[in-house]
Amino acid sequence: xxxAKDDSRQSGCPVAYGLDVFGDRWTLVIIRDMLMLGKRYYxxxxxxxxxxxxxxxxxxxKKLEDAKIVSKQIDPVxxxxxxxxxxxxxxxLIPMVLEVITWGSKHSPYTNTPPELLRKIKKDRAGTIREIxxxxxxxxxxxxxxxxx
Amino acid sequence: xxxAKDDSRQSGCPVAYGLDVFGDRWTLVIIRDMLMLGKRYYxxxxxxxxxxxxxxxxxxxKKLEDAKIVSKQIDPVxxxxxxxxxxxxxxxLIPMVLEVITWGSKHSPYTNTPPELLRKIKKDRAGTIREIxxxxxxxxxxxxxxxxx
DNA sequence: CTGTATCCTTAGGGATACTG
DNA sequence: CAGTATCCCTAAGGATACAG
Numbered sequence: 001x002x003x004a005k006d007d008s009r010q011s012g013c014p015v016a017y018g019l020d021v022f023g024d025r026w027t028l029v030i031i032r033d034m035l036m037l038g039k040r041y042y043x044x045x046x047x048x049x050x051x052x053x054x055x056x057x058x059x060x061x062k063k064l065e066d067a068k069i070v071s072k073q074i075d076p077v078x079x080x081x082x083x084x085x086x087x088x089x090x091x092x093l094i095p096m097v098l099e100v101i102t103w104g105s106k107h108s109p110y111t112n113t114p115p116e117l118l119r120k121i122k123k124d125r126a127g128t129i130r131e132i133x134x135x136x137x138x139x140x141x142x143x144x145x146x147x148x149x
Numbered sequence: 150x151x152x153a154k155d156d157s158r159q160s161g162c163p164v165a166y167g168l169d170v171f172g173d174r175w176t177l178v179i180i181r182d183m184l185m186l187g188k189r190y191y192x193x194x195x196x197x198x199x200x201x202x203x204x205x206x207x208x209x210x211k212k213l214e215d216a217k218i219v220s221k222q223i224d225p226v227x228x229x230x231x232x233x234x235x236x237x238x239x240x241x242l243i244p245m246v247l248e249v250i251t252w253g254s255k256h257s258p259y260t261n262t263p264p265e266l267l268r269k270i271k272k273d274r275a276g277t278i279r280e281i282x283x284x285x286x287x288x289x290x291x292x293x294x295x296x297x298x
Numbered sequence: 299c300t301g302t303a304t305c306c307t308t309a310g311g312g313a314t315a316c317t318g
Numbered sequence: 319c320a321g322t323a324t325c326c327c328t329a330a331g332g333a334t335a336c337a338g
Contacts, residue, residue, distance in 0.1 A: 011198035012261035014253025015181045015246065024330080025172040032164045042300055049160035053332050058302065080338080081300055089256055096252055097164065099245035104163025107238055112161035173310080191320055202312050207321065229318085230320055 021067050026052055027060050028097070031069070031090065035097055035132065040083050041075075069093070094129050170216050175201055176209050177246070180218070180239065184246055184281065189232050190224075218242070243278050 009016045022028050029050055033039040045057055061084060064070035069090040075083040086093075098121050105113040120128045158165045171177050178199055182188040194206055210233060213219035218239040224232040235242075247270050254262040269277045 009199045010259045012257075012259050013178075013181070013198070014250045014257050014260050014262050015177055016199055016253075017257035017260065018249045018253040019174050019177055023172070023174040023177070025168050026331090028164055028168055028172070029162075032162070046300095049162070050158045050165055051332095054301075054334095055303075056331055059331090078300095092252055092255070096245060096248035099248050100167045101163045103241055103245055104165075104167040106241070108161075108163050108166035110159045110161050111163050111166065113163050175311090195320095200312095203314095203321075204323075205311055207323095208311090227320095 021069070022093075024060075026056055027064065028100070030057070030060055030064065031086075031093060032097060034070070034084070034086050034090070035094060040085060041081065042084070045084075064090070094132055095125070098125065098128065170218070171242075175205055176213065177249070179206070179209055179213065180235075180242060181246060183219070183233070183235050183239070184243060189234060190230065191233070194233075213239075243281055244274070247274065247277065 009020060022031070029048060029052065030045055033045055033048060039045055042057070042061075045061075046052065046054060061070060061072070065072050067089075068087055071085050071087050072082050073085070075081050101113060102118065102121055105111045105118055120131075158169060171180070178197060178201065179194055182194055182197060188194055191206070191210075194210075195201065195203060210219060210221070214221050216238075217236055220234050220236050221231050222234070224230050250262060251267065251270055254260045254267055266277075269280075
């Protein structure tokens, strides 16, 4: 695993580019956890309801780092582990993730998205995005207490 | 190939649901072609710049049909082939695809997205979506003449 | 505990032949 | 041309052992 994503589909289409970056079953799960649940540590990502395997997680974190979507730094409060954070390129995925949430919530038979969140997204996209970005700065989770876990 | 997508990650998260449907490198390429380029026939999908293989295409079309995102009917003007169309569930992916385009255009080194399209998306999301939906009704392509191909 | 490496099975998917 | 089927190799990724 872990060969660099080859990026071979240089069609010029931004959709194809996006798929080269997050076109698999796990990458967006990690980004969701960072974006919506405020996760930052390896162990937190491992502990997701979809049960990601540890090697897959390591691989995706590395690829996200290579793609400059995630930064990896030594955790200042615990020198023996890393803290993973979204870069601005990663944070800019918020609007897309919100649209996935909107669509998925409407069509998934299993969804348990907090209606409060959906209402907010619908009513005031920019406001929601600002709110999430704000939470990210304070290390907090936007919906952690309300659903999905 | 072609085993039904198993949908095994019923975490309740709409992102995970979305990924079960379009979390691979090809599905969104097909949807992009339907949405943005007005494609409707097998041969048209085959003829994409990313060079999708014919068996992969058949597999994805079947899965999209199973997921009720695409409908497959005999083409009324040529009984020997099928016409593939987005259902309302598929058309509702427009906002998400537009966000992928916005993000991808900003960050891809290869992008050639028509600035006109980006300007429209940014300025008036609802308007753009309405416009695309309108084009879909008239069998036309929104950006076919301007880029990506 | 944080993360990496190894093993091994299955799914993804390219090339291409084939059928109507 | 529209679409399907086969062949076969590679990548994805689950289980689990291992190292700091």
